[in-house]
Amino acid sequence: MSAVAQHSFVSHVAYVLRQNPVTLIAFTLLAALIVCAVFGPALVPYDPLASSDTILQPPSAAHWFGTDHLGRDVFSRVIVATRLDMAISIGAVALSFVAGSILGCIAGYWGGWFDSIISRGLDMIMAFPLFVLAMGIVAALGNTVENVIYATAVINTPFYARVVRAEVNIRREAGFVQAAKLAGNSDYRIVAMHIFPNALPPMMVQVSLNMGWAVLNAAGLSFIGLGVRPPTPEWGIMVAEGANYIISGEWWLALFPGLWLMLAVFTFNLLGDGLRDMVDPRQRL
């Protein structure tokens, strides 16, 4: 039966992709980004860290995105940077997804004191300007990639927790939850196995939006000099370094990493609806 279920899931995914061209484009772009992230260093023509004599060259056949002030190939650096930026954003989103789900389930299912404490705590996080909060966390914990991930996770957690809390709360009294109790499920099992999976469709929309924010956030922190440090290729740093050269006419240094960043955020934002339709059983026929 699981083989049948698997087959029906695959055909359902195929249906969602066929039905909505935007979803198809988004998933194609995502596949391209993943290929860059996994095989990046093997794909690019130059070593992203190697400097050369040909400095500040405009885009050409040899250097598609031009070269920077140390003569490094911008195209190679942009592609190689994909892995780091994706790792930061996926790591941060995964952490905040898990933390937000657990907090939201507790607040939504048990309510009462748990709900008050968790909700007010999350409200406090959201009361800060989130980027400034992330800056503060990285500055306090130390300037490392891991801390950028933790900081991004902290500022994203309230969004997940709120969605999960609302979804769990409206299903707390549903008939299938009562039936699950009669079937001998403990409260923990009911929340984890019966209620939470039904909150996944709206969560997927949140995930896709948050992935975009997380990428921007990571790049933003690097832009102001927190987190990733040069000479590591990273989109935020590259934009920051390139910004100095825009006035003197070397526009390609900032433009191409910026475009790539935009493309990544764009891809994640487009994924939302498609992901939701894929995990929603009611969309299946």
Add this chain to the structure above:
Amino acid sequence: MLTIKDLHVQFDTRHGVVDAVRGVNLHLDRGETLGIVGESGSGKSVTAFSLLRILDSGGRITGGHIDYRGIDLSQVDNASMNDIRGREISMIFQNPRAALNPIRKVGHQIEDVLRHHAQATRYDARAKAVAALEEVQIKDAASRYHAYPFELSGGMCQRVVIALALACKPQLLIADEPTTGLDVTTQKTVMDLIQALAQDRNMGVVLITHDLGLAGTYCDQLVVMKDGEIVEQGAPQKLTKNAVHDYTRRLLAATPHRGKQLHELVVDGVEKPIPPAGDILLSVNAVTKTYAGKAGPVQALQGVSFDIQRGGCLGLVGESGSGKSTLSSIIARLQDATSGDVQFNGASLFNAPASKYAKDTRRSEIQMVFQDATDSLNPRQTAAQSIAEPLRHLTTMNRLERNDRVEQLAEDVGLPLALLSRLPHQLSGGQKARVGIARALAVQPKLLILDEPTAALDVSIQALILNLLADLRHRLNLTYLFVSHDLSVVQMLCDTVVVMRLGQVEEMGPTEQVLSQPQSDYTRQLLQAMPTPLFA
């Protein structure tokens, strides 16, 4: 006034084009009431929706004419259609709560309609809205004008919806299952109201329902639909006496009325012997339940006591808010009583704390079938997974044994094995009800609580499910606690009746005795609301 000729409606779906209505012909005169009867999926609602051109996306009229007083409604442009909707033809929807805007006062909602169709000005709208509320017999209309929908009962909401529909004095009213989901007593008052208003205004009414009993009582003409086609039509008396089509006969048989036997509901039904009553299995003693409400404590149950004998079937009857559902969930230990005691098999159910109850042996001995089959199935679990759920937690069966048991249960409740791998939304209402029953039976309970298991089902499916329940009771030696608001169903299945009202027992006794010599006014009211035999 209204003539429909050879109407065809198609829907575009993921699996290609579906013909929802195939060549329907109808005729309705001024002041006449036409009943369209059929089960879900028969195309009766689609026919009505296409009159007002409010079909869901993907649906379109592909052929035929809808002639309303000389206008072809299938050709009219959208602007004129907007004028016709509400002013000429109006509609009452199935769920009155969903049809009202939850955050606007009901009076304002009526004013909106009046002013949209230029039936009132800013200055007299309020007076007219109050008058409209008075017309649907809402007491104290001037103060109800300020009420929000959530402050009104289901019956009241439906009256407001009727007031909304009739505010602009339409010539034709379409009522789509106007009383489904309402208590039987409320159902009768709402239908009487619609009938009286229609007569006063010489208005045409199209009543869409799955309940042949209801349609037969209130309609001048009946049309029976199946699979998008009309299978039979005529006056109710004629139709009930000489039904030609098999489907009409099946529907007629499935309609419950006073004095009907359970096996008469289905064609070729066999009478099931009633198991002999044994000792007392469940004893409810002075159970009370008090909720903390905003305006002080609410007493949902005020000292309820009764006994159920082993192998018996007790019917718990009452309208919504009578506390019957609260009581059944206390017996199933889904919530705790405030005081009182429930003895099961000689021991108090309350001697194990709620937190430990999941591991108690009595968890599997008392099982429940829920009111809304759709709501009670996890949307992410297949039918087989849902049925296996109690087996996984309450028994030590391994995977293979569970699969065997699930298949056996599916056979017991008449669910085709091929449907076991489907998700709830891929099943029909009757099939979902069967899954719910199979799940409750999985762990071989001694007592089965049935919380209005057929309230959301078509009469023809209800007939099958009720017979299935009677059959299972006989075969598996079960004891039933049957909760319902409908005496006509209870009288067929149950041997004892407890009538509840406002958290108290109004009357109890053997079914025959309660039906023939009702002691309380409320029981008499319930009896009056029961449909009378159509054949008489």
